[in-house]
Amino acid sequence: MLNIILFGPPGAGKGTQAARIVERFGLVHLSTGDILRQAIADQTEKGVEAKKFIDRGELVPDEMVVGIIEEKIAGHCDAKGFIFDGFPRTQPQAERLDAMLEKRGQAISGMVMLEVPDEEVVARLQRRASIEGRKDDQDESVIRNRLSVYKETTAPVAAYYEKKGKLQQINGVGAVEELTSQLIDLLGRL
Ligand code: AMP
Numbered sequence: 001m002l003n004i005i006l007f008g009p010p011g012a013g014k015g016t017q018a019a020r021i022v023e024r025f026g027l028v029h030l031s032t033g034d035i036l037r038q039a040i041a042d043q044t045e046k047g048v049e050a051k052k053f054i055d056r057g058e059l060v061p062d063e064m065v066v067g068i069i070e071e072k073i074a075g076h077c078d079a080k081g082f083i084f085d086g087f088p089r090t091q092p093q094a095e096r097l098d099a100m101l102e103k104r105g106q107a108i109s110g111m112v113m114l115e116v117p118d119e120e121v122v123a124r125l126q127r128r129a130s131i132e133g134r135k136d137d138q139d140e141s142v143i144r145n146r147l148s149v150y151k152e153t154t155a156p157v158a159a160y161y162e163k164k165g166k167l168q169q170i171n172g173v174g175a176v177e178e179l180t181s182q183l184i185d186l187l188g189r190l
Contacts, residue, residue: 001106002027002081004187005088007158008114009150010143011124012172013179017114018085020180025187028076031085032065035072037134054136057145059089059153066096073100081109089154094161109190111161112183114172118147 002025006014015031022029036054039047046064053060069087076082088094101107116124122143129137136142161167170182 001109002187002190003084003101003106003108004081004190005084005108005111005161006114007111008172009116009118009121010146011121011128012114012116013176014085014114016176017180017183018083020176021183021187022083024184025081027081027083028072028079029083029085030069030072030087032068032087032089033085035068036060036065055142057136057142057149059149062090062092062096065089066093069097070100073104088157091157091160094157108161108164108166110166110168110187111158112186113158113167113169114179115169116172120173121147 004021004027006018008014015034018029018031021027036047036050040051040054041047046068050060050064065087069084073082084097088097098108122140125137125143126140128134136146158167168186170179170186172179
C-alpha cells in the first residue's frame with residue numbers, strides 16, 4: 001500500500017500532480033476540495049453548508065471533511081493506496097486520518113510538501129481564476145485569507161508528520177513534467 005499526502009499551499013500544484021501520479025502508481029486520488037465543489041454543484045446539504053466557508057477562504061469544519069474521507073476510504077476497500085490532496089488540513093484531521101488507516105492495518109507512507117513562495121501562489125491563483133472560474137480564486141482578499149489559514153492552521157500538520165519521519169519537501173516551482181518525474185522518483189523510494 002502506498003498512502004501519500006500531497007501537501008502545500010493553495011495553488012502549489014497538488015491537484016495537477018496528483019492527477020499525473022495516480023496513473024503511474026494505480027492509486028485513488030482523493031481531493032476534498034474537488035469533492036466539496038461537486039457537492040456544491042449538486043446542491044446537496046453538505047454542499048450548501050460548505051459553500052459558506054469556501055467562498056470566504058475558510059476551512060470547512062473537520063467533521064464534514066473527515067466524514068467525506070471516511071466514506072471514500074470505505075468505498076475503496078480494494079485500492080492499492082490513496083493520494084490525499086488538500087487533506088488533512090488541521091491536526092485533528094491528521095489524527096483522524098491516521099486512526100482510520102490504522103484500523104485497516106495501514107499508515108501514511110509519506111507526506112510530500114510542494115514549496116511555493118507566497119507571491120507565486122497569488123499569481124498562479126489569479127491566473128487559474130480566469131481559466132477554471134473558481135469563485136475562491138477570483139478575489140485577492142479571499143486568496144490572502146486562504147494563505148494565512150494555510151500558514152496558521154495547516155502548515156503545522158507538516159511538523160506532525162515530520163516528527164514521525166514522514167515529511168519530504170520539494171521545490172514546487174518549475175515545469176510540471178519535471179516536478180512529476182521528481183515526485184515519481186521520490187514515491188518509488190518510499
Ligand atoms: P482546495 O481545492 O483543496 O484548495 O480546497 C478548496 C476549499 O475547500 C478550501 O479553501 C476549504 O475551504 C475547503 N477544503 C478543502 N479541503 C479541506 C479540508 N481538508 N479541511 C477543511 N476545508 C477544506
